Amino acid sequence: MASAMEPSRKERERLQHRQEILSAALQLFAEKGFHNVSMQEIATAAQFATGTLYNFFPSKEDLFFELLVATADAGLDLILPVLEGTDDERDKLSLFIRSHERFAREQAVALRLYLLESRGWCLPGPKVEAKKKEIDARVTSRLSNVIAAGIRKGLFNDIDPVVAAKCLSAVLESLILVAAEDPQVVDLPANLEKVEAVFFRGLVNSSGDKRDA
Amino acid sequence: MASAMEPSRKERERLQHRQEILSAALQLFAEKGFHNVSMQEIATAAQFATGTLYNFFPSKEDLFFELLVATADAGLDLILPVLEGTDDERDKLSLFIRSHERFAREQAVALRLYLLESRGWCLPGPKVEAKKKEIDARVTSRLSNVIAAGIRKGLFNDIDPVVAAKCLSAVLESLILVAAEDPQVVDLPANLEKVEAVFFRGLVNSSGDKRDA
Amino acid sequence: MASAMEPSRKERERLQHRQEILSAALQLFAEKGFHNVSMQEIATAAQFATGTLYNFFPSKEDLFFELLVATADAGLDLILPVLEGTDDERDKLSLFIRSHERFAREQAVALRLYLLESRGWCLPGPKVEAKKKEIDARVTSRLSNVIAAGIRKGLFNDIDPVVAAKCLSAVLESLILVAAEDPQVVDLPANLEKVEAVFFRGLVNSSGDKRDA
Amino acid sequence: MASAMEPSRKERERLQHRQEILSAALQLFAEKGFHNVSMQEIATAAQFATGTLYNFFPSKEDLFFELLVATADAGLDLILPVLEGTDDERDKLSLFIRSHERFAREQAVALRLYLLESRGWCLPGPKVEAKKKEIDARVTSRLSNVIAAGIRKGLFNDIDPVVAAKCLSAVLESLILVAAEDPQVVDLPANLEKVEAVFFRGLVNSSGDKRDA
DNA sequence: CATGAATGAGACTTCATTCAT
DNA sequence: CATGAATGAAGTCTCATTCAT
Secondary structure, eight states: OOHHHHHHHHHHHHHHHHHHHHHHHHHHHHHHHHHGOOOOHHHHHTTTOOOHHHHOSSSOOOHHHHHHHHOOOOOOOHSSGOOOOSSSSHHHHHHHHHHHHHHHHHTTHIIIIIIIIITTTTTHHHHHHHHHHHHHHHHHHHHHHHHHHHTTTSSSSSSOOOHHHHHHHHHHHHHHHHHHHHHTTSSSSHHHHHHHHHHHHHHOSSSSSOOOO | HHHHHHHHHHHHHHHHHEEEEEEHHHHHHHHGGGGGOHHHHHHHTTSOOOHHHHHHHHSHHHHHHHHHHHHHHHHHHHHHGGGOOOSHHHHHHHHHHHHHHHHHHHHHHIIIIIIIIIISOOSSOHHHHHHHHHHHHOOOOOOOHHHHHHHHHBOOOOEEEEEEHHHHHHHHHHHHHHHSTTTTTHHHHHHHHHHHHHHHHBBBBOOOOOOOO | HHHHHHHHHHHHHHHHHHHHHHHHHHHHHHHHOGGOOHHHHHHHHHHSSSSHHHOOSSSSHHHHHHHHHHHHHHHHHHGGGGGGSOOHHHHHHHHHHHHHHHHHHHHHHHIIIIIITSOOOSSSOOHHHHHHHHHHHHHHHHHHHHHHHHHHHTTOOOOOOHHHHHHHHHHHHHHHHHHHHHHSOOOOHHHHHHHHHHHHHHHBBBSSSOOOO | HHHHHHHHHHHHHHHHHHHHHHHHHHHHHHHHHHHGGGGGHHHHHHTTTHHHHHHSSSHHHHHHHHHHHHHHHHHHHHHHHHGGGSEEEEEEEHHHHHHHHHHHHHHHHHHHIIITTTTTSSSSOHHHHHHHHHHHHHHHHHHHHHHHHOOOOOBBBOOHHHHHHHHHHHHHHHHHHHHHHHHHOHHHHHHHHHHHHHHHHHHOOSSSSSOOO
């Protein structure tokens, strides 16, 4: 038994160390930005030697990229699923907006990384830039699909779905960002409700006509 | 006479040189980001020697700061005045939204600097960060005041003015950003109109009641 | 019995492993040079872990040294014996020259190591340098002895035997080197014959006088 | 006048500094080899800061390359010209061999660089390797042309001129190398004379027939 | 005020070597 | 003896800043 588990233990330890490095790097990158963090700093924070980082990641840029992918995927897994299903599109959007609260709460640090570094363009390289665009496209695509469906059903007013999606994203990201900077001052849930109110008033078709009906 | 004018000419020349440096730096910073531009590069682009830059700006960060202040002030002078006056608040917001087209057109480069570098936080230091917050506060303050006034007059629905202001800013900045990246693909004026439509539908009080009336 | 043999088997295995490491290292050193090969690389090629190498060799330099000694000895065993015996010195030299063909064929890789690394001086250290000189001295000594004997017998013209030996060595090494770089282009046997022709024309006493006779 | 000379003075100083760096680098490279010399070391030896080296040479490899080209050109200018002219080919070769004495005397350090590093193959890169081959080709070509001419005139025995050229080069380089290591022990002029004797005895057509005659 | 060569701290990265398992 | 993750010194190169002219 023990001998059968042994390779697994080493493997687990290695992953653990990898995680420690990623965690330290995330913290620092999110706090100070890619260019203001040195590999030395990350190594020290992760309680490893400099060279050890390179046993896990080929370069600083790769480390950052790994981080971006991981946080982006985790984040999208939190907010995109609510857009699936066959529910009422109004409910979907409502859930989507409210899901950002949990998003902001659970992944505060990762958010700084994603929203800020991935938005600024003092980026490590083209690889990161491409990933950033892919993520943006993924969100915009899903969101605009939902809005378009709502419009077809006559639930929403006839607005360019892509523009509406981008607007909603921009608003939500902006709010989260502000809240991430002053967590105790800004009341994110209340603000999200207000956003929902504003957005829905603009979007929802208050007249009775349902096109598809 | 001549001796009285001489210092003025020297002064003028000095300012001219200062402007040339700022101009070259703006171009480069906006294109490549703070950390990817060297003082050498700026000096070469401005057709000066490296050391000369330090006769005008104590450090790279100060040069960047100066740039941020200048471009921010110029930009705000373009979009904030339309919020003044005694007009109908609906007109003010409409003008404000549409003014961003000219803003994006006339200050495309400066915008990249302001929106991206000041938004990302691969920033040179706290001084820049403070200025960025000040600028944001200035816009949000004016905008929320206008919205609040509209609400008081019963023109707008009763929404948290600050949240509404931030939402609007976020949306506009996002649009401009996207348009700045693909000028020929994205039709900014059309999108601004759509934003106005969405926003106003959410904001404007379509019922006849005017609280103040 | 078994217990008496056991250490022998372990010993054999140990030597086997040692040989595998040496073999992998030889290949790599000869191909890329001492400074462009890492212990990691050698370990991987030898299918061992990094640390294992240090169970056999105290340092990278020692590993290289061991290699130099081994290949040099093997090489010298191939070309020096033909200089022994009581034959005609002209035959000895002729055999010596021709033996380089087999030398080049059988030990092509080792030759690159010996001729190039030991000749260039991007060398690991003084230990290696000393060994290199010792090897050179060994060849020169034997060769010059043969030539001196030939002169004494009146077979060769009266030339400084040491200089003649060094010249012959230099020529042969040069040829082998060139042939090692372009094996299919350079016809080593033919060139060796030509060298023999040139060298003998210069060396052999064509007049009939035999001093010792 | 002075103002006209000023740019020239700065230029002269810059070249002077460049020379100091090259000189220090030559010394160190020749002594310890490319891989065993650090830019720090060179900078210290040249009494400059590390970064200063990069104001003159884009990389360590480029610095080395510059050195190789300079020393090779200077060296070839010393030994190749004697192969020109319309003299007797025997005289040309004789001069060529003897010119190596001055070569070794005047450019002892550069020789180590050229003969050893360019011969070993722990080389900085393909650029250097290509230059090395070019140099070798240049010498071999000139030398073999002279020998071929001598053969056509019936001055020399009928030997493959390229092989003969390579042999002569190998011998001379070998001698110089040995002499460079132990200047006080090895009597280079005497050895060169002996080489000449050996070589000529092998090469020169002692029979009376002159083919062209 | 202009120049630009010089500076040197610091960044990223490699790799010979060690040691706990 | 085998393993291979960890180490950290050392290397190459960049660049903000200074200063003598």
